[in-house]
Amino acid sequence: MEAQDGGRLRHAAQAGGRVLISGASFAGLATAYWMKTLGYDVTVVEIAAGLRKGGTPVDIRGETIGVVRRMGLLDAIRRKALPPRRTEFKNADDITQARIPARPAVLDSPDEEYEIDRDDLLDIMFGAVCADVDILFGTSVLRLQETSDGVSAWFSDGARQDFTLVFGCDGTRSSTRRLVFGNDEDVMHFMGLYSFLKVVDRRLIESNVTQIFSVPGKTVMLNGYDDKTDIAFGFRSDREIPYEHRDIEQQKQLIRDQFEGLGWRIPDLLKEVDAAEDFYFDKLCQIRMPAWSRGRVALVGDAGYCPSPAAGMGGSMAIIGAAALADALERHGDDHVAAFRDYDEGLRPFVEKVQEDAMSFGLTMFAPETEAAIADRDRRLAEMSAER
Numbered sequence: 001m002e003a004q005d006g007g008r009l010r011h012a013a014q015a016g017g018r019v020l021i022s023g024a025s026f027a028g029l030a031t032a033y034w035m036k037t038l039g040y041d042v043t044v045v046e047i048a049a050g051l052r053k054g055g056t057p058v059d060i061r062g063e064t065i066g067v068v069r070r071m072g073l074l075d076a077i078r079r080k081a082l083p084p085r086r087t088e089f090k091n092a093d094d095i096t097q098a099r100i101p102a103r104p105a106v107l108d109s110p111d112e113e114y115e116i117d118r119d120d121l122l123d124i125m126f127g128a129v130c131a132d133v134d135i136l137f138g139t140s141v142l143r144l145q146e147t148s149d150g151v152s153a154w155f156s157d158g159a160r161q162d163f164t165l166v167f168g169c170d171g172t173r174s175s176t177r178r179l180v181f182g183n184d185e186d187v188m189h190f191m192g193l194y195s196f197l198k199v200v201d202r203r204l205i206e207s208n209v210t211q212i213f214s215v216p217g218k219t220v221m222l223n224g225y226d227d228k229t230d231i232a233f234g235f236r237s238d239r240e241i242p243y244e245h246r247d248i249e250q251q252k253q254l255i256r257d258q259f260e261g262l263g264w265r266i267p268d269l270l271k272e273v274d275a276a277e278d279f280y281f282d283k284l285c286q287i288r289m290p291a292w293s294r295g296r297v298a299l300v301g302d303a304g305y306c307p308s309p310a311a312g313m314g315g316s317m318a319i320i321g322a323a324a325l326a327d328a329l330e331r332h333g334d335d336h337v338a339a340f341r342d343y344d345e346g347l348r349p350f351v352e353k354v355q356e357d358a359m360s361f362g363l364t365m366f367a368p369e370t371e372a373a374i375a376d377r378d379r380r381l382a383e384m385s386a387e388r
């Protein structure tokens with residue numbers, strides 16, 4: 001078991017005060033961990049009745065490895081990590097056109113990286129904080145008002161409480177962001193792609209394999225791990241498509257309209273779409289804001305700088321962002337204005353790089369727009385995997 005970040009504990013007495021965190025996913029739980037470590041009294045409100053489980057596995061690599069080590073979570077993540085996975089790019093006849101081999105993690109090396117089931121990572125992070133912080137499920141913040149020395153929060157259960165600082169960790173459609181920054185349509189940047197995701201508790205392909213089939217502007221991906229398969233459909237669209245968010249039949253029809261008549265395993269996979277009772281369907285978007293804080297409220301993770309699933313970094317950015325915020329608060333003590341400025345200036349270059357890479361590389365890799373771009377992707381990936 002690696003050491004916890006004891007260095008920070010010596011500052012516990014220094015911080016004091018109460019913080020409120022909205023959202024109990026990666027950003028919220030990581031922020032809760034650091035604020036508790038800094039000595040704050042922490043309350044987390046989560047709108048769902050429990051942790052919001054589901055979704056595809058999360059990558060932990062690069063700087064995130066160092067952060068989860070500081071949090072004392074690296075060993076638990078190593079124990080739960082999924083076996084390394086190979087990726088195969090298929091053509092309509094199921095012939096593999098390019099392949100990225102599975103890469104076993106090399107412990108304590110700069111290349112150490114893991115993939116972990118989203119639910120397992122949530123459980124690990126929840127376990128790290130649940131004894132020390134108040135987590136109120138089924139609760140949300142309806143109103144925030146800054147006072148001379150803090151922020152008053154009105155909760156959905158009618159209670160009002162006062163806090164020193166408030167952190168919005170409530171995802172891409174953050175209500176904290178709306179409450180504090182107002183109308184936020186202009187911070188959501190549509191990336192020209194829609195995605196559908198369904199995780200089925202069956203093996204549709206071999207375990208520890210990802211298969212991708214693309215035609216211009218459309219991609220289907222299967223991830224096999226444990227006894228589950230992620231089924232993902234993605235399609236490009238120049239404009240936003242109006243649809244009713246609660247109408248799941250309409251969303252299924254959008255997928256059918258795009259993919260009917262295509263080859264590979266798509267006819268069978270469309271039957272899975274037909275049978276799906278719950279699934280994820282949304283436009284891909286990034287959150288880009290000129291500032292991540294206002295007054296005593298700061299945003300962490302997708303709420304402030306969602307990079308989109310095309311980055312493969314949403315979980316990492318939330319975990320890295322929470323640590324960057326804590327480091328800034330530690331450096332500046334009671335001066336939250338300086339701390340929030342430091343957090344913003346220090347993290348922004350990294351966030352912008354990840355967001356740019358998602359636009360220029362991630363999107364092109366996932367859903368190339370032309371036959372030539374598909375061939376180019378397969379060639380580049382074959383070269384990259386040969387270099388490793």
Ligand SMILES: Cc1cc2nc3c(=O)[nH]c(=O)nc-3n(C[C@H](O)[C@H](O)[C@H](O)COP(=O)(O)OP(=O)(O)OC[C@H]3O[C@@H](n4cnc5c(N)ncnc54)[C@H](O)[C@@H]3O)c2cc1C
Pocket residue numbers: 022023024025026027028045046047048051052053054055056057139140141169170171172173174175176197300301302303308309312314315316318
């Ligand atoms: C159920 C689920 C499945 C996901 N699946 C995938 C996936 O397959 N692939 C992928 O790339 N990304 C997925 N994501 C997004 C991914 O988790 C994030 O990109 C990333 O982990 C950043 O984490 P975050 O904590 O900033 O945001 P999120 O993980 O989105 O968490 C936000 C949290 O805030 C809570 N919340 C929302 N509104 C309020 C409110 N008003 N009051 C209190 N709490 C609120 C939510 O319930 C959620 O727990 C998923 C997110 C969720 C919630």
